[in-house]
């Protein structure tokens with residue numbers, strides 16, 4: 513360890529976690545490197561969302577230690593399917609919810625809060641949808657609104673569960689580029705993804721299978737070469 517940039521954003525040692533009657537993650541030892549994009553890959557049910565929930569602090573560890581580099585509350589962009597599309601909110605109101613944690617009781621949004629909301633919407637190209645109801649938006653548009661909400665939070669750890677899940681190739685490429693830029697600006701990004709192209713461009717890759725880390729390291733090392741033997745289905749077929 514030579515400097516603060518070497519301190520992991522989050523360090524997990526011997527961590528297990530899950531739900532009431534299900535242990536999902538068992539004895540995980542892993543480090544999330546700071547100021548880069550980590551892609552979390554693995555088949556359906558391998559524990560990617562559970563790991564993000566753990567990193568976000570919404571799912572408790574049942575054993576082991578979870579150490580965060582800073583005390584800043586992470587931003588967590590959940591899968592679109594986890595958000596009720598019928599919520600009576602405009603896109604701008606949904607993005608502004610990203611600032612709630614900073615407002616405190618009875619505080620009105622400051623000009624800085626409003627700026628963060630507007631610039632996040634512009635970045636995700638949803639500014640022209642600001643007054644539309646969430647329920648009126650397409651799946652891809654709603655997904656971009658949720659990513660804008662996460663960005664608006666201004667956290668130093670941005671966690672995203674399949675942020676490009678409902679997007680076409682061009683929008684997917686845009687999200688990947690924005691996440692690269694956000695990391696270059698000093699944010700640690702962790703995204704669960706089934707998109708092998710996005711994973712190849714990440715700075716770090718974690719491969720889960722059955723709630724365990726089966727590989728961790730630079731994407732070329734994790735995704736290339738031994739791909740056929742190493743990647744759990746369905747990645748091995750791609």
Ligand SMILES: Nc1ncnc2c1ncn2[C@@H]1O[C@H](COP(=O)(O)OP(=O)(O)OP(=O)(O)O)[C@@H](O)[C@H]1O
Nearest residue numbers: 531532534536554555556557558559560561562563
């Ligand atoms: N709320 C919950 N209560 C109980 N079990 C759950 C809950 N959420 C997920 N699980 C179980 O935990 C395991 C891991 O699920 P998780 O959603 O973390 O996987 P995933 O890798 O994100 O999957 P996907 O690629 O399908 O999103 C699965 O067996 C799932 O059925």
